[in-house]
Amino acid sequence: MSVIGTGYLGATHAAAMAELGHEVVGVDVDEAKIERLSKGEVPFFEPGLPELLSKHVASGALRFTTSTAEAAQFGDIHFVCVGTPQRKGEFAADVSFVDAAFAEVTQHVRPGSVVVGKSTVPSGTAARLQPLVEAAGAELVWNPEFLREGFAVKDTLHPDRVVVGVSGDIGLAAINEAYAPIFETDNTPVIVTDFATAELVKVAANSFLATKISFINAMAEICEVTGADVVQLSDAIGKDARIGHRFLHAGLGFGGGCLPKDIRAFMARAGELGVDQALTFLKSVDDINMRRRARMVDLAREVCGGSLAGQRVAVLGAAFKPNSDDVRDSPALDVAVSVQKAGAAVRLYDPEAMNNCRALHPQLAYADSALEACRDADVVLHLTEWQEFRDLGPDEIGAVVKTKNILDGRNALDPELWRAAGWHFRALGRR
Incomplete structure (x- = not known):
């Protein structure tokens, strides 16, 4: 699998997926960040993450690149984990990083792949991106994150719930496979729903x-x-x-x-x-x-x-x-x-x-x-x-x-x- 974006969410998700037994490649446009991550160094403070990252970089299960094309060809499931900061001078979210990530990955994905949005986005974003994903022969899933800073590793590996917005069976099957070790050991509640509801869960919870x-x-x-x-x-x-x-x-x-x-x-x-x-x-x-x-x-x-x-x-x-x-x-x-x-x-x-x-x-x-x-x-x-x-x-x-x-x-x-x-x-x- 690939993880697009290696900020706080992406780096944590990539290391956690490697811990679950997957082969993972992380992607980012920031060359300096990729260089540090490739050495097993976390560019921010998060308890437990340095040990997890260095362990799986050393084992070869986790690597990093600046090439989205390379990552898209490598994986069958692609998690988009880029940020949605507040627009300067406005209240609205800036989804330009999400749009850019989806535009890039859909140029290179193999038909039958699954693209998973994890970013916190305004309601309607997934529906807007769905035609782009389907035109590439892939299927879209929206799987919001619920990480607490200071507990991000635990929250990824032992979540209190997993929310999955889907439009087809292929996407749901891919999520079930990706999170299988969690579901098998933790009896984690899974809420399968539509895109709009999945998007709203995160912002409603935070509100x-x-x-x-x-x-x-x-x-x-x-x-x-x-x-x-x-x-x-x-x-x-x-x-x-x-x-x-x-x-x-x-x-x-x-x-x-x-x-x-x-x-x-x-x-x-x-x-x-x-x-x-x-x-x-x-x-x-x-x-x-x-x-x-x-x-x-x-x-x-x-x-x-x-x-x-x-x-x-x-x-x-x-x-x-x-x-x-x-x-x-x-x-x-x-x-x-x-x-x-x-x-x-x-x-x-x-x-x-x-x-x-x-x-x-x-x-x-x-x-x-x-x-x-x-x-x-x-x-x-x-x-x-x-x-x-x-x-x-x-x-x-x-x-x-x-x-x-x-x-x-x-x-x-x-x-x-x-x-x-x-x-x-x-x-x-x-x-």
């Missing part, structure tokens, strides 16, 4: 998760003015089996390369289809999410006496979530930049995202460790809940800061512990 996150963050806003505690509130309502605790944690909100751009693209597509009113609530979801970042900057200003000008601010975390180096639309990095623009001297540290941060924001100052970032700080901002930061005690950090002010942007620290050690502790939605 629901984003709504749940923004709901509890809206409650955090209420808690701040009523004196309630959002952590206790979340725990209480999460015990309702209909609600549950997952994704019900107040803080800086969501970021990364999926949720923000997916809900915006969903709204844009609904507008194009004439049903924009059905998704107007997602605008509020997005607005609530962005307000949390502004609130953290305001809290930093408050604890610094009303102005950030000239203050030394330590920022712990830049990735949008722990166990990732992804800083796309990261709330943590957004806060760091905003605090600096307000006049503060910012020093930032993240265990894995430093290189990505430096590439995007060379104007920020970076530290080699969490304690170095905190040295002589007037306030410490805890913005990504890496275990490394949670393991640092108030006494250890207290020994290097100038003033014992800490703001917990993820509600992951114990306020009583920090206050007992003499810290002025503040968090979003907490007393």
